[in-house]
Amino acid sequence: MQIYCDAFFCEFESEIEKIKNTTIDPISQAKQVLQYIQVKLKELFKWLKKYIFNSIEEEIHFFKELKFKITSKYIFYKKILDIESNSPSNSKKLKIRHYEKELNICFQFSKKDKEFYKYFRSGSSYNDHLYFVRNSDKQIINSDIVLINCDKRLCTSHDLKVASIIANDILEIYLEEKIDQINNICSTTHPSKTSKLTWTGTKIEIVELIYSLYYQKTFNGGKAEIKEIAEEFSRAFNIQLDNSIYRCFTDIKNRPDPKGKFLNGLSENLDKNINDEFD
Structure with a gap:
């Protein structure tokens, strides 16, 4: 054979x-x-x-x-x-x-x-x-x-x-x-302006955030595509996402549960700091 x-x-x-x-x-x-x-x-x-x-x-x-x-x-x-x-x-x-x-x-x-x-x-x-x-x-x-x-x-x-x-x-x-x-x-035809904000977290963290907003249908009544949202985040926070966003999301999907580690951390951190203000 x-x-x-x-x-x-x-x-x-x-x-x-x-x-x-x-x-x-x-x-x-x-x-x-x-x-x-x-x-x-x-x-x-x-x-x-x-x-x-x-x-x-x-x-x-x-x-x-x-x-x-x-x-x-x-x-x-x-x-x-x-x-x-x-x-x-x-x-x-x-x-x-x-x-x-x-x-x-x-x-x-x-x-x-x-x-x-x-x-x-x-x-x-x-x-x-x-x-x-x-x-x-x-x-x-x-x-x-x-x-x-x-x-x-x-x-x-x-x-x-x-x-x-x-x-x-x-x-x-x-x-x-x-x-x-x-x-x-x-x-190259329409160069964008440079933002004053730079994302200093990891790329996989911003991808987690983008996909959560996409699935929540947060932009344009849920009609915005992943690539559109990623482009805006790229411009707003000076981070190059391009096609790496899809590979990062594959890594997120392959994680053991829970998938949203970054989002869970955001929620916990927000709750902690709000509670601290009232203590």
Whole structure:
């Protein structure tokens, strides 16, 4: 298996990079990549139908560690094609909102199947024999299965869930970069004034504050997007947030409860100082 898969995925990655380097337009690029992936998926599935794994461990390795290299890209480029095809063509502000909306969908992704998401993110393996071994009696739960193949000889109950997690990670980075590109163009055209206030707390603390205000729908009747709020905080307190705000929020989500350490501290400190004034 290893000899076939090494050659297959090496050629696959090389060809994908070639397409990316020769095609700049994201829609054309996505279309070309998807056409190529469809061909390679048929080739891989033809081999998979005939191949007999030497052990359960080998089967798990293929469906957990190898298959997502192609299926995650299929899911990713399908989403890119949809996102870019529906992107506003003129207004930079509308483009940013479009990308931010998709980015917020990415952030909600981990809530779809919290238990497996934690299992995969933590590098666990105790249920691999359930998740990554084919069994015709198992229910295939991944919503993206229709994009690829629902033949139970070709997939396990969770290998496409892994592909979706990886695709979502790549999509987050893509959207963050798109938003940054537009913001960088806007900032060079309309330079902002320097604030007299400088945030001296940590970056993750201000991110915690921004997201709490966002979820509280504090600005513009709840219609303000995360990026808009972050930009105002950046200008007001001389701190560069850019796409790091999303990575910081990922760190906050991965904390053990309670998530809002900074906000809890603010509340406790406020109560203490108010009570001290009356003592």
